[in-house]
Amino acid sequence: MIVDFHTHIFPPEMIADRARFMAGEDWFTHLYGDPAARMAGAEELIEEMDRAGVDKAVALGFPFRSHDLCARSNSYLAKAARSWPGRIIGFANANPKAAGALAEIEHCLELGLKGIGELVPDSQGFDLADAGAIAPLADLAAENGLPMLIHLSEPVGHSYKGKSRTTPEKGYALARAFPALKLVFAHWGGGLPFYELMPEVRRDLAGACYDSAASPYLYDAKIFKVAVSLVGHKKILFGSDFPLLSPERCRREIEAAGLSPAEMKAILGGNAARLLEGDCGEPA
Numbered sequence: 001m002i003v004d005f006h007t008h009i010f011p012p013e014m015i016a017d018r019a020r021f022m023a024g025e026d027w028f029t030h031l032y033g034d035p036a037a038r039m040a041g042a043e044e045l046i047e048e049m050d051r052a053g054v055d056k057a058v059a060l061g062f063p064f065r066s067h068d069l070c071a072r073s074n075s076y077l078a079k080a081a082r083s084w085p086g087r088i089i090g091f092a093n094a095n096p097k098a099a100g101a102l103a104e105i106e107h108c109l110e111l112g113l114k115g116i117g118e119l120v121p122d123s124q125g126f127d128l129a130d131a132g133a134i135a136p137l138a139d140l141a142a143e144n145g146l147p148m149l150i151h152l153s154e155p156v157g158h159s160y161k162g163k164s165r166t167t168p169e170k171g172y173a174l175a176r177a178f179p180a181l182k183l184v185f186a187h188w189g190g191g192l193p194f195y196e197l198m199p200e201v202r203r204d205l206a207g208a209c210y211d212s213a214a215s216p217y218l219y220d221a222k223i224f225k226v227a228v229s230l231v232g233h234k235k236i237l238f239g240s241d242f243p244l245l246s247p248e249r250c251r252r253e254i255e256a257a258g259l260s261p262a263e264m265k266a267i268l269g270g271n272a273a274r275l276l277e278g279d280c281g282e283p284a
């Protein structure tokens with residue numbers, strides 16, 4: 001089974017008139033202010049999945065600062081998951097600082113959403129290392145075995161849209177504050193896997209996974225073999241960051257990475273299946 005763990009879809013009204021949703025949303029404006037920046041809905045995601053031979057995709061909305069926009073996006077994700085059962089797995093988003101965040105996520109679980117994310121602290125205006133801010137959502141996720149997917153960025157290297165100030169040490173602080181949380185650090189955790197060579201860091205990150213979203217834009221394809229040697233193949237998830245990149249291109253990159261069949265099988269879908277059942281991060 002092939003699972004793309006990191007895709008983004010938008011409700012039709014946001015795609016039709018994106019400018020209407022930009023007030024107070026600096027990150028959204030930064031990423032999608034250019035009309036050429038592609039936005040996609042569930043139908044296009046399914047088409048791309050079919051083209052790439054992807055069985056299931058985790059569909060994320062956008063990390064809006066506005067509680068109402070998160071809620072609107074969540075209802076669309078729930079509808080998409082209902083329309084393509086077993087193919088689209090929706091995750092819920094909410095601004096942890098919003099008064100209604102916890103109630104919104106609880107509502108989303110009733111609607112059939114299966115995780116939380118992608119949280120982007122720089123977009124939503126909170127500090128990932130501030131355990132108090134995220135505690136209600138983190139506790140809910142930990143209690144229910146829900147994966148929580150977080151955008152992390154590398155502290156070095158070239159600048160690009162989407163590069164945030166939420167770097168590996170913030171993700172590490174979160175993992176230490178909530179040891180029972182099933183964390184997925186997006187974009188290779190901004191380089192966090194390297195620090196798992198330190199025994200205490202490895203222990204603290206036992207429950208964390210890393211997705212490969214946008215990898216071709218960030219890293220040499222060697223990263224797949226390197227990351228397997230750092231954290232083991234059971235902690236790595238195939239993610240494309242569709243519509244930024246096609247699942248087809250990202251899948252091909254993994255298949256050409258020189259991994260063993262067992263490693264490839266785990267990364268392309270086995271780990272995702274386990275994680276979505278609430279079990280991630282067993283020792284490799």
Ligand SMILES: [Zn+2]
Nearest residue numbers: 118151186187
């Ligand atoms: Zn991201």
